[in-house]
Structures are given as structure tokens and as C-alpha cells.
Amino acid sequence: MAHLRIQEGQYTQRIYGLIKEQNYGEVVQILNYELQSHPKSRAALSLLGFCYYRLQDFQAAADCYEQLVQLHPDVHDYQFYYSQCLYKACMFPEATKASCQLEHEEYQTKVLKLQAAIKYAEDDLPNAKTLVEQCPSDDPDTEFNMACILFKEKRFTEAVAKFNTVLQVMGYRADTCYCLALCHYQLKQYAASLKYISEVIERGIRDHPELSVGMQTEGVDIRSVGNSSVLHGTQLVETFNLRAAIEYQLKNFDAAQDALTDMPPRAEEELDPVTLHNIALMNMDQNPTNGFEKLQFLLQQVPCPPETFANLLLLYIKHDYYDLAADVLAENSHLTFKCLSTYLYDFIDTKITQQTSPDEAFQKLDVLATHLTERLRKLTKHVQEHRKNHDEEAVKRCVEEYDEALENYVPVLMAQARIYWDREDYSQVEKIFRKSVEFCNEHDVWKLNVAHVLFMQEVKFKEAIGFYEAIVKKNHTNVLSKS
Incomplete structure (x- = not known):
């Protein structure tokens, strides 16, 4: 962001020295003090907005630029910066309105990009795409933004191709590498994702040792590096969070914890x-x-x-x-359809219902279970058909969908079993588990709970031992392999 020179005074040299050293917080204190005496100082407001932006306090930055727009309506930079800060502060309607007021031809492309970003953040992908398509085709940002839209449309393979094009044209960019890692994560291609993650982290450590990557994990007592624009540009925070998510998915929980403590403190x-x-x-x-x-x-x-x-x-x-x-669900009804799948909403609603009406809950769970078992059977059939046709890619996709459906089915099954377990009707719990053996006989949670219900019936100790023994042997092997 370009800014005018501050008026000559006793703090001028010190302020520019602090900005050069990226001590934006101290500059903010000095300028706020100065503004008490000169509240309409163009130079002070301009520098203050810049410093707040660098500190990622976008609301405060927007307030500075709003004053500058009112004081100097002929300076188009301020109008654009004001719009940009509102967008960064997630004030999307206000950002759209402010950007529409900037009609100067010189800012046309910038405004289009900003408005596209706003529509993207609002999940209005058709309008975001329309705006991006109006940007110059030879601008690398255009290709990058189209890739982002493909990602949000869950067209991850196409997004990978576009992000790779950006990488080839522009060379290394932390944001592009992170986006590629994120696409591969969504495709469950964890090895490919970790490759890009490692590149971002290695570059961040090499180029910015002052960010103290990994020091917390090593037990070194260090101070916060803050939320600087430098940190944001490295994509280190996003990348370490993604690494933690991958390790968590792979059930490497210690490694997931390390990823969170490795990020800049x-x-x-x-x-x-x-x-x-x-x-x-x-x-x-x-x-x-x-x-x-x-x-x-x-x-x-x-x-x-x-x-x-x-x-x-x-x-x-x-x-x-x-x-x-129940309270959270009722208080945030606007998030229900935005953040919960139909399956998840039905499951949560049924679990809440179970506390006051177990029989009604069981019937609801039975409907869910029936739907999921039908899906599991269909996917099993599709896997067999694709194997006959030697379509390995389709087989892999169907197996992943089967595993996901199974992970949805098991909690429903356990919730049904819990209703009769609480009544100490263990024979009925066993019947529920036996009906699900077709899908769950290799699932550890299912085997463990079958063992528990057999144990509780006392006369079935031998059968229970068989299930417990298989689980103990498996986990003993896992412990040995990690040691």
C-alpha cells in the first residue's frame, strides 16, 4: 500500500525506523497519541491504516481508511484500501458496496478481483466465476482464482491441474503449494499432500528463521511472533494445521500434536x-x-x-x-443446513430424542440404519462390477465411499445397541450386533462391543474371550511395530 509522507516532526524518523523493523504495534501507539492532537492528519491516518493492516486488525484499518475517504474523496487508493479492509474483516455486504463506488478505470481489474473474492467468501461461486472471467486472461491471478473456484466446487483433480499451471508459470509460491497440498488432502492422497507441506515448511524455516518454527516442540521458551504479514505470507500456520489434520486422519495422534506445537509460536x-x-x-x-x-x-x-x-x-x-x-442446535438453526449433512443432523437429533423417548429414537435410528445398509450393499456390488471390468480407479473410489458409509453406519448401530444396553437387555443388544455382522465383522469398535455384550451375559464367556483375544493380539502387534 502506498502512503504519503508524514509531516515533519520529532517522531518522523523514529516512526519510519519502526516500520522498517516491522514494529507495527509500537507505531500504532505513537500515531494514536498523535491523532489526539491532529485527528484529521492525512499522513498519520494513512500510516495507521497501513500498520493495522499489517497487524491483521482489519476492522481498525477499515476505520482509518473510512476517515481518509471522507477527508480525501479524490484519492482513489483510500477507497480501494477501505473496500479491501472491509473484505478482510468479513464485512462482505459493506465491502461490496464500497468497491462499487470505485469506478476509476485504473482500478477496474483490482475491483473485479476484490469483488470475486467477496463472492467466493460468500459461497456465491457462479458470480465469483463470472467476475474472474472478466479479469485479464494473462494475469496469473486469474488462473489461480479459477483453481480456487474449482476447489470449492469439489472438482479437486481439475483444481490440481490449474494450481500446477500457476506453479509452472510463477515459480514457487507458498499459497499455491499450500493449495495443492489441500487438494491432495481432499483426494485422500496424503503422500502427495505431505510433499507440498514439507516444501512450504522447509522454505519457511530457511527464509524466516525469526519465526521460530519447531522451538515450542523442543521445549524452548520463546515469545510470540505475532500475526505479522510475513507469517501470513509463508502459509506456515495453514500448512501446519493441514499436517496435523493428515496425521489425525492417519491416527498418528502424537504427530498431530507435534504439528500444532511446531508452528510459529x-x-x-x-x-x-x-x-x-x-x-x-x-x-x-x-x-x-x-x-x-x-x-x-x-x-x-x-x-x-x-x-x-x-x-x-x-x-x-x-x-x-x-x-x-439441544441448546446449541436450537440457538444456531441458521448453521444447520450450512454445516451439517442430512445424516449428521438426523443422527444428532435422534441422540437428543433418545434421552426422553428411547423407543421413538430407536425407530429413527432404524430408518437411518436401513438407508446405510442399502448403500453399503450397492457399493459392494459396484466394487465387484468394477473389478470385473479391471477399472482400478473406480474400485478405489467405491471402496473409499464404502469405508465412509461404514463409518456412518457404526455410530447408528452403537446408538441402537445403547438403548437396550441401558435397559440391561443384553440378548437384544446381541441380536442387533448379529444383524450387522455382514458389514462390521472386521470393524474393531464392533468387535469390542460384541465382546462386552457377550461378557455381560456370563454364560458366553468363551465367545467373549475369542473377540477380546483378537483385539489384544492386533493392538499388541501395533505396539511392537511402533517400538
């Missing part, structure tokens, strides 16, 4: 929503109270990671806080 109040969300999840077993507080806080913020709503509800149910889950 910041104070808790400086953490971005995604990092705060992931820290809450990773530490739920050790400190659920703190985890719930973080997730409740995040749910009130804009922006909020879309996973927060579902995870908070599921964790309340896991910890038997059904009344709290």
Missing part, C-alpha cells in the same frame, strides 16, 4: 480460528472443559471454521451433555 489470544479449533480437538481427552470453552467461543466468531458446529454437537453427545447439544 503465538499467544492464545493471537491464534487464528482454525488453529484454536484444532487445539481444542486435540486436547479434548486431557482437558474437555477447556476444549468446550474454545469451541463455544469460536461458534460466536466470524469467520468460524464450519466444522466447529458439528464437532461441538458431537462432543457434547459423546460426553452425555444432551441438553447442551
Whole structure:
């Protein structure tokens, strides 16, 4: 951002020295003091807006530029910066309105990009695409933005191709590498994703040793590096969060924890929503109270990671806080269709219903279970057909869909079993499990719960031992392989 020179005075040299050293916080203090005496100082307001932007305090930056727009309506830069800050502050309608007021030809492309970004953030992908298509085709940002739209449309393979084109044309860019890692993650191609993640982290460590990557994990007591524009440009925070997500998916929980502590250190109040969300999840077993507080806080913020709503509800149910889950569901009805799949909403609603009307809940669960078993049978048939046709790609896709459907089916099954378990009707629980043996006989959660219900019937100790023994042997092997 371009800014006019501040008026000559006793602080001038010091201010520019602090900006050069990126001590934006100290500059903000000095300028706010100066503005008490000269509230309409163009130079002070301009530099203050710049510093707030660098500190990622976009609301405060927008306030500065709004004053400058009013004081100097002929300076088009201020109008654009004002629009940009409103967008960064997630004030999308206001940002759109402000950008529409900037009609100067010189800013046409910039405004188109900004308006496309706003529509993208609002999930208005058709209009975002229309705006991007109006941008110059030879601008690398155009290709990058089209790739982002493809990603949000869940056309991940096509997005990978476009991001690779950007990488070939522009050379290394941290944001492009991170986006490629994210696409491969969505495609469950974790090795490819980790390759790009490693590149971003290695570049970040080499180019910015001052960001203290990995120092927290090594136990070194270091101060926060803050939320600087340098940190944002490295994509290190996003990349470490993605690494944590991959390790978590692979059930490497210690490695997932390390990924979160390896990222550049910041104070808790400086953490971005995604990092705060992931820290809450990773530490739920050790400190659920703190985890719930973080997730409740995040749910009130804009922006909020879309996973927060579902995870908070599921964790309340896991910890038997059904009344709290019901309250959150009722208070955030606007998030229901945006953040919950039909399956997840039905499951959560049924678990809440189960507390007051178990029989009604069982019937609802039975409808869910029937739908899922039909899907599992269809997918089994599709896998067999694709194998006959030697279509390995289709086989892989169907197997992944089968695994996902199975992971949805098991909680429904366990919820049905829980209703009769609470009544100590263990023979009925066993019947429920036997009906599901077609799909679940290799699933560890299913085997463990079958063992429990056989054990509780006393006369079936031998059968229970067989299930327990298989689980113990498997986990003993896992422990040996990791040692």
C-alpha cells in the first residue's frame, strides 16, 4: 500500500525506523497519541491504516481508511484500501458496496478481483466465476482464482491441474503449494499432500528463521511472533494445521500434536480460528472443559471454521451433555443446513430424542440404519462390477465411499445397541450386533462391543474371550511395530 509522507516532526524518523523493523504495534501507539492532537492528519491516518493492516486488525484499518475517504474523496487508493479492509474483516455486504463506488478505470481489474473474492467468501461461486472471467486472461491471478473456484466446487483433480499451471508459470509460491497440498488432502492422497507441506515448511524455516518454527516442540521458551504479514505470507500456520489434520486422519495422534506445537509460536489470544479449533480437538481427552470453552467461543466468531458446529454437537453427545447439544442446535438453526449433512443432523437429533423417548429414537435410528445398509450393499456390488471390468480407479473410489458409509453406519448401530444396553437387555443388544455382522465383522469398535455384550451375559464367556483375544493380539502387534 502506498502512503504519503508524514509531516515533519520529532517522531518522523523514529516512526519510519519502526516500520522498517516491522514494529507495527509500537507505531500504532505513537500515531494514536498523535491523532489526539491532529485527528484529521492525512499522513498519520494513512500510516495507521497501513500498520493495522499489517497487524491483521482489519476492522481498525477499515476505520482509518473510512476517515481518509471522507477527508480525501479524490484519492482513489483510500477507497480501494477501505473496500479491501472491509473484505478482510468479513464485512462482505459493506465491502461490496464500497468497491462499487470505485469506478476509476485504473482500478477496474483490482475491483473485479476484490469483488470475486467477496463472492467466493460468500459461497456465491457462479458470480465469483463470472467476475474472474472478466479479469485479464494473462494475469496469473486469474488462473489461480479459477483453481480456487474449482476447489470449492469439489472438482479437486481439475483444481490440481490449474494450481500446477500457476506453479509452472510463477515459480514457487507458498499459497499455491499450500493449495495443492489441500487438494491432495481432499483426494485422500496424503503422500502427495505431505510433499507440498514439507516444501512450504522447509522454505519457511530457511527464509524466516525469526519465526521460530519447531522451538515450542523442543521445549524452548520463546515469545510470540505475532500475526505479522510475513507469517501470513509463508502459509506456515495453514500448512501446519493441514499436517496435523493428515496425521489425525492417519491416527498418528502424537504427530498431530507435534504439528500444532511446531508452528510459529503465538499467544492464545493471537491464534487464528482454525488453529484454536484444532487445539481444542486435540486436547479434548486431557482437558474437555477447556476444549468446550474454545469451541463455544469460536461458534460466536466470524469467520468460524464450519466444522466447529458439528464437532461441538458431537462432543457434547459423546460426553452425555444432551441438553447442551439441544441448546446449541436450537440457538444456531441458521448453521444447520450450512454445516451439517442430512445424516449428521438426523443422527444428532435422534441422540437428543433418545434421552426422553428411547423407543421413538430407536425407530429413527432404524430408518437411518436401513438407508446405510442399502448403500453399503450397492457399493459392494459396484466394487465387484468394477473389478470385473479391471477399472482400478473406480474400485478405489467405491471402496473409499464404502469405508465412509461404514463409518456412518457404526455410530447408528452403537446408538441402537445403547438403548437396550441401558435397559440391561443384553440378548437384544446381541441380536442387533448379529444383524450387522455382514458389514462390521472386521470393524474393531464392533468387535469390542460384541465382546462386552457377550461378557455381560456370563454364560458366553468363551465367545467373549475369542473377540477380546483378537483385539489384544492386533493392538499388541501395533505396539511392537511402533517400538
